[in-house]
Amino acid sequence: QSALTQPASVSGSPGQSITISCTGTSNDVGAYNYVSWYQQHPGEAPQLMIFDVTSRPSGVSDRFSGSKSGNTASLTISGLQAEDEADYYCTSYTTTTTWVFGGGTKLTVL
Amino acid sequence: QVQLVQSGAEVQKPGASVKVSCKASGYTFSTFYMHWVRQAPGQGLEWMGRINPTGDATDYAQKFQGRVTVTRDTPASTVYMELRSLRSEDTAVYYCVRDGHHWNFDYWGQGTLVTVSS
Numbered sequence: 001q002s003a004l005t006q007p008a009s010v011s012g013s014p015g016q017s018i019t020i021s022c023t024g025t026s027n028d029v030g031a032y033n034y035v036s037w038y039q040q041h042p043g044e045a046p047q048l049m050i051f052d053v054t055s056r057p058s059g060v061s062d063r064f065s066g067s068k069s070g071n072t073a074s075l076t077i078s079g080l081q082a083e084d085e086a087d088y089y090c091t092s093y094t095t096t097t098t099w100v101f102g103g104g105t106k107l108t109v110l
Numbered sequence: 111q112v113q114l115v116q117s118g119a120e121v122q123k124p125g126a127s128v129k130v131s132c133k134a135s136g137y138t139f140s141t142f143y144m145h146w147v148r149q150a151p152g153q154g155l156e157w158m159g160r161i162n163p164t165g166d167a168t169d170y171a172q173k174f175q176g177r178v179t180v181t182r183d184t185p186a187s188t189v190y191m192e193l194r195s196l197r198s199e200d201t202a203v204y205y206c207v208r209d210g211h212h213w214n215f216d217y218w219g220q221g222t223l224v225t226v227s228s
Contacts, residue, residue, distance in 0.1 A: 003154070032213075034212070034213040034214070036212075036213075036214035036215065038155070038215070040155075045205060045218035045219065045220060045221055046155065046205075046215070046218055047218075048210070048214060048215060048216050051210065051212050051214035051216075052212050052214070055212075057210075057216065089154060089155050091155070091157070091214075091215070093213045096172075097169045098157065098169060098170075098171055098172075099145070099157040099160075099213075100157065101147075101154060101155045101156060101157060102154070103154050104154040104155070
């Protein structure tokens with residue numbers, strides 16, 4: 001199972017919006033609505049930000065939103081804040097009853 | 111509150127095995143799947159495998175098939191991950207993770223650093 005494809009890095013200024021893409025195949029992202037997104041600050045464990053493509057766990061800011069079209073899922077962060085600077089990972093359940101992660105995207109808030 | 115507390119850091123020699131534990135609290139352990147995810151230094155996340163709530167079914171990433179075993183002890187609310195035939199590329203932080211009933215990873219342990227070095 002190949003890793004999902006994410007851009008290595010994205011950047012934005014405070015207050016702006018950014019979108020991180022996550023491209024898979026018809027055997028993972030395109031097969032189910034089981035795409036989730038994780039935020040990881042240096043030295044910390046990842047934190048769930050989005051699940052089931054578009055749902056937010058309680059406590060996660062509504063500045064974070066998710067979407068999917070075909071084999072590509074996306075995470076959008078609006079109203080960028082300094083605290084959003086982190087690594088972001090997507091993951092998807094697959095048709096072989098396994099999970100696959102994206103390679104990760106480093107978000108820099110300028 | 112949900113807590114996943116993992117065992118401490120390990121240093122192992124190539125060819126050896128390691129078994130990492132993860133004790134859960136704050137929820138009904140017997141009703142949730144549990145996963146293991148690892149992260150090599152400076153690298154991304156990698157899914158390794160999972161175990162069902164009753165402990166009688168597992169799924170593993172093809173990459174680790176035959177080398178990893180995930181088990182659970184329900185009375186002790188603890189899940190284990192054993193990785194055998196260790197090599198230097200297995201040096202990583204290993205996380206136990208709860209599956210939040212939506213095929214996602216809603217709670218993470220603090221991570222256990224496993225270093226493989228001669």
